Amino acid sequence: MSPRLDATRTPHVPSTTPPVPDEAGLTPAAGAEGLEDLPEIPPFAEVGALDARALSKTLFARLETLEEGTHAYAYVRNTLVELNLALVKFAASRFRTRSEPMEDIVQVGTIGLIKAIDRFELSRGVEFPTFAMPTIVGEIKRFFRDTSWAVRVPRRLQELRLDLAKAGDELAQRLDRSPTVGELAQRLGITAEEVVEGMAASNAYTASSLDAQSTDDESEGALADRIGYEDHGLEGVEYIESLKPLIASLPARDRKILSLRFVANMTQSEIGEELGLSQMHVSRLLSRTLTRLRKALTVEE
Template sequence: MTTPSTANHSPSNPGRHLSLDTLNDKELFLVYRENRDVKIRNELVRRYLFIAEILSRKYINKGIDYEDIYQVASLGLIYAIERFDVDRGYEFSSFATPTIIGEIKKYFRDKGWSIRVPRRIQELSKKINTTKSILQQQLQRTPKIKDIADYLNCSEEEIIEAMEANQVYTPKSLDLTYDNEGEDKDIQFMDLIGETDKMFDFIENRDFILQAMEKLNQVERKVLKDRFFENQTQMQVAMSLNVSQMTVSRMEKKIIEKFKKEFKRTMQ
């Protein structure tokens, strides 16, 4: 497959127009770090897709279709490309492998549960399903909650909690319809579900930012506004403040640390 050429800046020859095929892997990562061009990322994915394929094949015949595993592995490869720092001196394959495997294992762990529930609840849910079959044969009737609780030496509340959580094992379609008694038209499941007001998050985030900004001095507030609201570069901010770019960079890190501390404080 021939990769289309794009206007890239070679790390050793700034401003020179090169085809992606002429760059080695390290140069490609350096260029991608500079401009985040999706064409460059796609080229990196193409070069290293074999890692996702090899790792995916290790999980064949484990209860999940290979194509699904391969898709997850490919996504893990993209995550690895986004996070890789070529300056650290690691081989990308050594960095990408644990990232991809981690994504695959997480997919296996969460597969089947449309909503993440505590592992103890998942395990108890499995025991309940087995116990139902055993008690059905022993009692010659459908076992009650108390029967299951006594058999598993659990409280009835724990059994009910696990049985309710088991309902998220198979997600329901939003197009599922219910008989709307007394009405000509059936009602759809999606009509019964509430919707999160997006303005809540906006207001909450805005209030947090305003509150955190009160902890900043005048210069820090200017750096914050120019960098993250006006989208100015560090060099532009440095020129307006008559300081070095390194000074702006340090201030930026200091501001972020203040925001982190304020966020932790509000979460307590």
């Protein structure tokens, strides 16, 4: 079982191996007071759907007469779980395409079945499968909602993702095209910013390995090879950071000339006119300043 299912935090799930009935139809350990008039219980593998439903009614009626915490109560409750495990397997089959192991999904669904058994009342006049199925499916969905996201996001965004998917399908069928952000916002009664936030959160549901190979074209290589690139701008980051204190230490006129030449992109003649200097003088000052900075960088290295 997946480590995410902590047995210390969930109700006890009885073994799927059916008990071996004795001559009275009960297991030897179940011969407790209050069980004497129960009908014979055949091996669960041989119990059909209709028989399981009828036998479940009898057991639910008996469960209401027993005191919780007694051996007899536990035996009847566990027998009800065994009889109705087919409901769990049927509900779990709807999620067979998910990445989680089927044993884990059945385990979670069985917890939902136990909760349904504890809440069920015959006096409501509802068939147990009808009552139990929403609880079982809800427990499985809650498991996927809480554990299957690749990156943990707030529950509000998890629920918004589901609302966007449902609204997107409805609008796509009606409009015969993909809906816009504005149309989704109007359909759900939320702002466009919230729709964009929900779409961004949807990207956190699944993750791909950087080493994953392309399924369309194996020649493309791994994902890391396709999305990576060389950022040549990084080559100058170290020089820029090293130059900052050196430029700050220059005289004000030299800093002004550097700013006009390399920031304002002015020519030496234009700089001369700006500062009241000749083009030749500007050239000498600029050359001297650059030589000074170059030597300082060399010393730093």
